[in-house]
Amino acid sequence: MGVSPMPGGPVLELRAVDKRFTGTYALKKVDLAFKEGEIHALVGENGAGKSTMIKILTGAYVRSGGTILWRGQEVALDTPQAALALGINAVHQEVVLCPHLRVAANMFLGDESTRTGLLRDRLMQRRAQTVLDELGFRIDAGMLLGDLTIGQQQLVATARAAMRGARFLIFDEPTAYLTREETDQLFRLIRRLHQDGVTIVYISHRLEEIFELAERVSVLRDGALVATRLVAETSTAELIRDMVARSLAEIHYKEEVPKRDLLLEVEGLSGPGFKDVSLTVHRGQVVGLYGLIGAGRSEFVQCLFGRTRRTAGKATLKGLPFHARTPAEAIALGVALVPESRRDQGLCLNLGVGFNLNLTIFHRLSRLGIVRRAAERAAAAERMSDMHIVAAGQGARAATLSGGNQQKIVIGKWLSHGADLYIFDEPTVGVDVGTKLEIYKIFARLLREGAGIILISSYLPEVQDLADELLVFNRGRLKSRHPARAVGPETVLKEAIGV
């Protein structure tokens, strides 16, 4: 493990902590000590046990075994109230506040200041504003939370935790939706809290942030602690090795498939959120779209897919004019879209796995409008075994599956339906390494079968390794195009950021 002693004793210590869910371990015998006043990063692939760890630390889950010590004393830490009473607080990736209330009201939520039973609105507003000003956020405490950007809301959530006197603060992927400027503001706040002696646990997929911020880093894999390292003495490569025990080259599986005839040609397409985009996709080719969140990539493909109206431009698919006004039209013409958010756009979460897989092909499974049960079961069973979907059965609700298996369903329904052009919008977000590899193998299979692929990804190594051509989006426009592997990542990043 090679950790040298740090100033400050352990504030919170886990000893052989386990968490089991009906037989499977989400955490296995984790020994981990957080030191007073340190910034301690926690990394690991999805499903490695980070969320479980946070839930145990904040009292949302009760551990199945092991002990937890707070400043040397054994504590139960079995309710969220117990955690809050110790000063343990968490800021989540998804802001869990009320968008319809004002910023100040949110900051005081659950702890409102009253006089003779009435709210002291002006006092709360003033105090909230003071805290926000002190932290250097340019946020008006009188605004509705919902009117702020997600990033600003994140800052409000952090300010709220800080104001409540948190002594142990957990950040769960706080920067996932933040702009660079907002991220900087957040980092300033974290450093400030650090100076005040607050212990900070920082969880992020972005390893560069960990090197920028943290002192120590712990790596989880399959529910077990792999290593705790000093940030100054480790490297990205070492952390990735700890996390996946596999190299990126092995994961980013790519077969060389010859480029064939032209499949899609888009000329000067404009629509909500993007302008004047021209591109071509050939059969056997992966076209990667890279850019920052909000750069217009998702907007472009959704318009192509008929989800939004195009305002200008034209497209041809398989040599014929292509203009889908609804997703159903696009599908009928041979286009499939695996959307960005599988929970919001991809899955019927409270319905069965089989139902979700067959959703695109019920018309083929029915005769005179009546669904043939046997055909329905057979189709779902075949797809589940083809894609190695792990579920309690066809009837298991999609919500009960892991992220990786959920993503396989969203992709699987399109494999069942079939298409010429497959659009994948961030297909590997929140997906474990094993599933990533399987998804990339599906890409190869589709390409061999003569399909074309548009791949949107915000993870540059992924698009670079998998795409044949790399298109960079910036502020709604197509900025440049490169052969994917012949361009330096710095160039692409610069174009994407627009400096």
Next chain:
Amino acid sequence: MSESTATGALAGRKLKFGFLLNLTLLGLLVLLWVILGFATENFATYTNITNLLRQASLWAIIAIGQTFVIITAGIDLSVGAVVGLASTVVALLLVQGWPIWAACLVTLLMGVLIGVAHGFAIVQMRLPPFITTLATLTALRGIGLLMTSGQTIAGLPSSFSAFSRESFLAVPNLFWMVLLVAAPCYLLLHHSRLGRHLFAVGSNREAARLSGVSVGRTIYLAYIVSAGLAALAGILTASRIGIGVATTGEGWELQSVASSVIGGASLFGAVGSVIGPLLGAILLTTINNGANLLNVNPFWQRIITGGLIVIIVYFDQLRRRGR
């Protein structure tokens, strides 16, 4: 879940669970009937049971339609008003000498058109279902009262009224109508492509749309079924009471929602069946009927019904969580 392969693509657990729930509802119903049979002199008589079935039939028909809407995560508050308007319209047409089949057909068509209007407001105008149907609830009552100037329409042909009094194979005609409605609805909801789409839209509208489901058409379907069945219930009500009254069916929208929810439907959408609201409606009618026979103060009846709805649905929730 060894039998998961044998339960179809609809959530197998849920289906199996739904089956259990219906069994328990059925059990509750049987229990109530046995208790009432022993506790009162008149419950277990042919007259009373057929009477109970007649009343339950009317509620069951609108509750089945309501369930279609609830599965899409919507609500149809107008069904009671549609019942009232339909009973008025069919009575007016009959009094004017229209043949029974034509009067019924026109009235049913009116129901379908009301469903289309709801679909238009919800899909094209993007109004919330609650508001849309609350508005029509109010307006349709007004239309009925305007058409009749608040008067009762009497003088319906005797053959029209006889239908609801008569029985076939010792089962009231009205209850046969329920079966006649339930069978195609069952096929539509549980065995057809459109039925699958209803569940998909109720579960996640956007995911359904991006999978090529015509969300708008599916929502139209649900509201047309609901209003159409409410119009049918209106015709049957006019036949049953032998007159057309614009205020018929007041409060039935809530009875239908209650029947649907007691029958296991979720107001959040994507959960529901045809047999559920049917049993729910019979259960609610039994509670009313039993309370009458036991001479319970009618004001108390309402309070008891309210309490029972809470208890039944609460146990349903417990069972869901505990599975």
